[in-house]
Amino acid sequence: MKLHTLRPAAGSVRNNKRVGRGQGSGRGGTSTRGHKGAKSRSGYSQKIGFEGGQMPLQRRVPKFGFKNPFRVEYTPVNLDTLQKLAEAKGLTSFAAEDFIKFGFASKNDKVKVLGRGELKASLEVSAHAFSASAKEAIEKAGGKANTL
Template sequence: MKLHTLRPAAGSVRNNKRVGRGQGSGRGGTSTRGHKGAKSRSGYSQKIGFEGGQMPLYRRVPKFGFKNPFRVEYTPVNLDTLQKIAEAKGITAFTQEELVNLGLVNKNDKIKVLGRGELKASLEVSAHAFSASAKAAIEQAGGKANTL
């Protein structure tokens, strides 16, 4: 196989319809657009969500709920994950930079440590927030929970 011998699969590529090129082509006259009306004109574009005058879906469905603009989104990191990494790589201090390097969080994320799993290693963990169970487990294992 060489670059100059590459071809699309047979039947996968078709020529475009050439409309508006005379009556003999079978696609002259109205050029497959039908007779009159906005859709037959050039430059026509329908509003997004327009349903021909019927009440559009986004107006038929009632609004509900509320988005709190002050909500703080945290990226969760569990104790069992930290334990696994501590065993595998021998890390004892988990800072934000370390968690970013490990690929657990992104650099602009706020981190919350959650208490899933068991923690045997004595770790120093720095995060923006800790669940009560995670903080207790870290301190019980002889580590430190530093709030950023």
């Protein structure tokens, strides 16, 4: 086998239809576009959501709701997760970089520690926010909850 002898498998490659190349081709005249109307013309492109002149769905349905531009979204991390990590890795403190390192948050995410599960390890946890129950559980286990 040589590079100059390579060919696609027989029947796998077909020639494009040559449309609008005279009556003898069988595809002259309207060139498979039907008769008249915008779709038969060159340069035609339909607007997104166009419904043939009928009022489009996007304009029929009313606008509603409100998106608060100042909303702060937190990535939740629970106490049981921290406990598992503390046991597995032998950690005594969690900083924002640790949440990123272990894949609980991305670089620009804010982390909130929530109170699900039990915490036995004494940990110093630094996060952007704590729920009241999480803060209480951390301090009860002999740790510290530092808000960033």
